Amino acid sequence: AIPVTTGARMAGAAASSALGADKDSAYAKATLASAEAITATLAKARGPVMKFGQTLALFSQILPPEQAALLKGMSRLYEDAQAQPYEKVEKVLAVLPDGVEVERVAVAAASLGQVHRAVWTDGSPVAIKVQYPDAARAVKSDMLQLRAMLPLAKRMLPSLDVGALLEEHASRLAEELDYTREAGWMRTFRAEWQNQDITIPEVLFATPKVLVTRWMDGTPWLQVADLPEERRNRAGELLSRFMFLSPAGVGATHADPHPGNYRLLEDNTLGVLDFGSVAVGSGAFTWVFAETIRLAAEGDEDGVLRIWQHAGLVGAGTTSERLMSLLDVDTRLWTEPEFDFNIEWLGRLAGSWTDPVAALEDATALSFPPSYLLEHRALMGALTLVCSVGSKFRAGDLLRETLTTFAEEGLGQRP
Structure with a gap:
């Protein structure tokens, strides 16, 4: 269960503010305490609860460093699941x-x-x-624990509809059974x-x-980073193609971006495992992602705002200037012959969230409707894996192919 002291921390933050203390500092400290409480609870829980923690960790780039580090730790806990x-x-x-x-x-x-x-x-x-024989019962029990965490998770991740994410998680767990x-x-x-x-x-x-x-034999994804550059580039390009083009080819996206689910085979093909979690009817967020990069590369910031508004991904009153500042679009993805995906690049994108209070305030400009959550998790998680091995390939060509293929299949939602 969630410690009752966490609610007291939030109340204490409000009281401190009312008495004239630094409001931003008070709430920042209370939010960090909430992150610690959530992480402690998840760490003691069984698999399905921990898996939700892994899902939250994929959104940790919108958090200040201390809170992000706590959430990211959940991925390691999930990967340490013990066999029965x-x-x-x-x-x-x-x-x-x-x-x-x-x-x-x-x-x-x-x-x-x-x-x-x-x-x-x-x-x-x-x-x-x-x-496991008791898997269905465990899912039911764990969902009760997760719903108790909702108030804290909402405080940590104001840009997400965490309640919708939780219900999406529950639906996916039911399907995985x-x-x-x-x-x-x-x-x-x-x-x-x-x-x-x-x-x-x-x-x-x-x-x-x-x-x-x-x-299926092959080199597990966590070991791909040790392979020669040519094979690392190949692995990253294949995983990216698989994620970006599946919505058009299959009408769905493989939605469990865990490193254990991918491996590079001896014939230089990409092996993909575990289709328990699949985003059915996907493509909307993938299109927004690719189209945003195209428009930004062409200098059409108002166009970026229009497609994000049309998709319901921005809050009311958000300007194109503020949205572009939040997105921090790297147009080199579109313009350069080859793009180098690496940890430093991933860190640079997350680096704009350095001020804890600003991060919490600015995050309200973005929102993620329930229909986008699983696809967003899958695509962003896959790109994180691509960066983790250091992979260089013609990203612009893939984005152009994605937009062309989606147009042929009638996917996307241009305003």
């Missing part, structure tokens, strides 16, 4: 055909289940994703991308709680 003993999932695996040999020690674990390597009936290696749905999306994405250097494992068997796919 084989005995806990053995009964769930009883639905497998006779002759399947399952390794008892899991090779990966997540919030709702884990993955075991196995030998399929034809002798080939496979990955078996199995859901049905592995047959995930199997369907894997087949759909595989059919679209199989001749475009994106490799998605073949589905061999699926029930609501067990999913079997071909085993």
